[in-house]
Amino acid sequence: MIEQLITWLFPVSSIVAGLAAAGALVAQKGSSVHRRAGRGGCLGVLVAAACVIWMSLDANDYMKLLLAALAGYLAISSYRALYLKRPVPRATFGPTRAGPLDKGVAQFLLIASCAICAWGMMAVPLSLDAFTRAGIEPAFMIGIGLFGAMLALRDMRRFRARHLDPNGWLVIHVTRMMAGLAIVGVLAAEAYLTVFSEFERWAAPAGLGAVSVGFAVMLLTRRLGRDGDPRAIYDIRIAEPDKTRDTP
Secondary structure: OOOHHHHHHHHHHHHHHHHHHHHHHHOOOOOOOOOHHHHHHHHHHHHHHHHHHHHHHHHOHHHHHHHHHHHHHHHHHHHOOOOOOOOOOOOOOOOOOOOHOOOOOOOHHHHHHHHEEEEHHHHOOOOOHHHHOOOOHHHHHHHHHHHHHHHHHHHHHHHOOOOOOOOHHHHHHHHHHHHHHHHHHHHHHHOOOOOOOOHHHHHHHHHHHHHHHHHHHHHHHHHHHOOHHHHOOOOOOOOOOOHHHHHH
């Protein structure tokens, strides 16, 4: 029963995530349409990642498990970046301070990434001739495991930092959501686009995602360098100071 639900839910959530992300991309940034579409895209990525994690545990497919965990973490940290714009005092309570959710998922990703990276290292063949039999999966496990661990460590340091880049949260929000969607695209292509070779199923969505993330970083960096403040570009409402207190 659960397997049938997961089999149905994974493609549906992947499609919903892609459509919602497209809607958030074309909508006016900061508008109600953008926020609702963004929540839908984030939820779609999380559901798709949870489905893949369930299926990967059943099939002992640690590579896909790590990719799904990374996609879920990117979606969560992308959404939370809207609240964690600036350092706050330790005594602060509320969503603007990194709490158990932020630290817990970062620690989980760190442990999972290190474990799967170590598993990949143990699976690396000792002779070059054995690579043809083992494939390139151990190398992917090592590379993505190291990336996930470094990402988690970087976020854990950012949670404790007293000074943050005032515009860094915007880059984190945009690039991580796009990267999470790209990983979901890889997982969906691997599962359903079987008419293509395994390399094509991995390379096409991963390459498109990498190009999109690079273009977004370049565009945001250029606009922020020109305008100086994200609020001059977008209508930002989440975790913003209450300006009405300053007005008479």
